[in-house]
Amino acid sequence: MFILKYIKEVYNGLKSLVVGLRRTLYYFSHHKEIITQQYPDNRDTLVFPDRFKGEVVMLHDDNNEHACTGCTACELACPNATIKIITKFDITPEGKKKKAIDKFVYHLELCTMCNLCVVACPTNAIKMAQTFEHSVFNRAELTKVLNKPASKIREGVE
Amino acid sequence: MWSFSKISKLIDSWLSVNFSSTWTMVIEMVIAGIAVITLFALLGLVLVLMERRVAAWIQIRLGPNRVGPGGMLQSLADTLKLLVKEGMTPDGADKFLFNLAPFIAMIVAMLLMAPIAFASNFQLWDLNIGVLYVTAISSLMVISILMAGWASNNKYSLMGAMRSGAQIVSYELSAGLSIMSIVVLSGSLNLNEIIQSQADGWWLFKGHIPVVIAFIIFIIAVTAETNRAPFDLAEAESELTAGFHTEYSGMKFALFFLAEYINVFIVCAIGATLFLGGWMPFHIGHWQAFNHVMDFIPSSIWFFGKTFFLIFLIMWFRWTFPRLRIDQLLDLEWKYLLPISMFNILLITLMAILGWHF
């Protein structure tokens, strides 16, 4: 019947609305469900997974030695020309010339964190760091030299 | 125990002792004006903060918590920001109407404040046709929206304004009819008398199911009238960017924003007055003991408590429901609300004549 159908329609419509209202009231009254993280305040407790790709860094040990041979595998693997390796020639104690890196230039502003350079590196000299707050006022600061001053290649790394 | 009525009487008697009667009236008017404006600003701040809190908690967020203790000063900071922003007028706009529109919105909202009884014996203007006055003035709101939409020289604004026009004109009907049902029951257009008629229980409880239906229709209709979601078609962010106030910025926008919240407050105050007894404490029939206990709570707290409960209801709707489409909006009014409320008022009239309510 027309009237009955009409009443049923109104009833079902209202019921569906009440169901929705009940759900939102639940969240209104249950503040434990809130999952917001208050970012700058929780900086100290912030834990990033160890694989998080923040920026490329070069690993140095206590003797200020790294494992980069300057083979440019990472430079070739990079899709955006983020990495530029400038090499020099060192004189070994035996008097032989040996190729080594002078500067490992890394353009953070071009980097897309694709991880291809880290995968390409044959000596595991570089890795991805978990830092993520990269904003600076001057763009030039984003161009970094990854090998530390006066660092040397570790003995035995070819 | 102090109450608003005592304070007002105190001021009145002090003034009449010290000044002539004309000056007393002038000073009282000035005080009333300042009080209304202060209430206005305060309500705006409180309601904006409340809206943001309600929204945040419903959306599993924290809400404003940076400015002031617990984010209490957030809306003050927002107001400051809006004050220092440039109020631009678009080149192609009708400059006079464009700048006039927000003020009309404000004036209408302020006018509506007059007959509301905030506490027992605390009212700006005890008008004997209070209900009629409120319904008449509240429909002026649409003029400011139409004005803003038309004068902005923006297609989104125009569409928003036209939508709002159609919407408010239609929903006025069912809002009016559900208000009428209380007028029929209490037999008066005076807001104070309506409140007095609820001394033995609120109409929502006294009036059986028909009044509950009238109350639901009233809430739906005033939500639509104040352009709140799910009936915010005049703004309709995802369709019309911001509807009628797309082109407004700075304080002109803030006035619209404020007027919206004040309107929400006023319609909720009217709803509380009509259905929930205004400042009248919760009374059950002639059970004196219980009624006396309830009377200990000041009447202003009753009034604001009820009003804020209704405001919460309207906010709760906003953050739960999706928006209606324009044709569905009109369908809802003309196919559902209007026939139901017509039938309902018939029932209530019958009930009032036969004295079937408590």
Next chain:
Amino acid sequence: MTIEALKEKITALFPAVTFEEGGQWPTVLVEPTDWHRMAGILRQNDALYFDYLFCLTCIDWKTHLTMVYHLDSTKYRHNLVVKVNLLKMNPAVETVSDIWQTANFHEREVYEMFGVNFLHHPDLRLLILPDGWEGKHPLLKDFEDPINMIKL
């Protein structure tokens, strides 16, 4: 329908086409003038019923352009690749947007990216490039943009 049967069927219907070897799907090479008529038959024929054009693109071979149409049949689930060789200067081919409506947008894309003129296209305007774009078509091999293109 197996690939062999499909090839036979197509050869029977269109004796003029040539098949290309290799590739995962049967590939036919069609003359530009024949293409529109053939497309209509491919779409309509009950045994072929290629109703779904899932990829339409162009390749710049420096000497000539090749239009590539990848066809699929939602009824029989067989695929066909149609190639149409076009001249490098003023390439033009009949549109197929009246047969497969999806071709409308894809042809507009190819039009601006490769400069292929689609005859009888209902709405051949720039879709992706900004209005008033002048100069070469970006996906051509000899396109140069000294300002925006970075050479590694």
Next chain:
Amino acid sequence: MVEEIASTADGNIILNLGPQHPATHGVLHLVITINGETIQKVEPHLGYIHRSIEKMCESLTYRQFIYVTSRMDYLSSHINNHACALCVEKGLQIEIPSRSQVIRVLMDELTRIASHELWWGAMAMDLGAFTPFFHAFREREAINDIMEETCGARLTMNYMVPGGVMQDIHPNFQRRVKEFITLFKSKVSEYNELVTGNIIFQNRMKGVGNLSAADAISFGCTGPTARGSGVSCDIRKLYPYEIYEKLDFEEILESDGDSFARYMVRVREMSQSISIIEQLIDNIPEGDFQAKTKAVLKLPKGEFYQRVETARGDFGVYIVSEGGTTPYRIKYRSPGFSNLSALDHMARGSKLGDLVAMMGTLDLVIPDIDR
């Protein structure tokens, strides 16, 4: 403006929806001819974020070009990368270890759920309901955390490489995924309560934006858009890749062809993806996660085409190789581009509010359309 409206004899006005508009989710520009509230014509203007990825890839090697495709359909970046990796593997004719196959499928399905979650919230927001957006992000966040732990990034992971995956899964991966499944199952009823069952929502969606099956095929619509019209087009079923043929899942089909059907397809697809993940998560075979490949990849001369099912539909990678280390030409067949072309057909005669709902159900991702 008044003159403009007065000057048109039929009262049609032209409305620019976008490029900056809350409902376009990006920089889509629609030029709408509108009469009152009724839409007469919708004309998309694209290219605001066209980066010419196809041209860009022509100068990148077969290892390098994969990461760029994450930037196309950024919501199903894993699946885009997957398609590229599969296409290169097809050219190299290498078999990849079964462990990496399973990992890839798991990641694909997680991505699909994450994408549908975002769509669900964004579409509810298009209709004016803001709350579902935040609720959807809670579950999406759980997936993003899993991705972050295993792939090292949340959105553009670049996890698929030719020959397998870049790193083995994180030791926590299985536990975290199971936790996510529990979370998702406990929350999925809320979707019904908040949106699906809501009378306002149903009225907004039902009978709106009708697309017949024949039109869907003709316009090249794929994915949930076409499946809402009853067109069977799930590449995972029709042209199975990886291990999809061994899996037990259902291709969701709805026959109505309206916005609500498209909505239901996506919502039900989430549960199907969950079921796929449940089948696989305890059965990840042991072994290598990557096949041995040469340092420099060279594809033989020829053409290679790979179709996969992204969250939005049939994504195709077409590589034309001349035998070098870089592709001669790459064409990405993006599902959004074809789906968008049907919008004009669907929207004519409906209201402005419906257009927004339709765009919501088409699940447009603008970088996917512009490439």
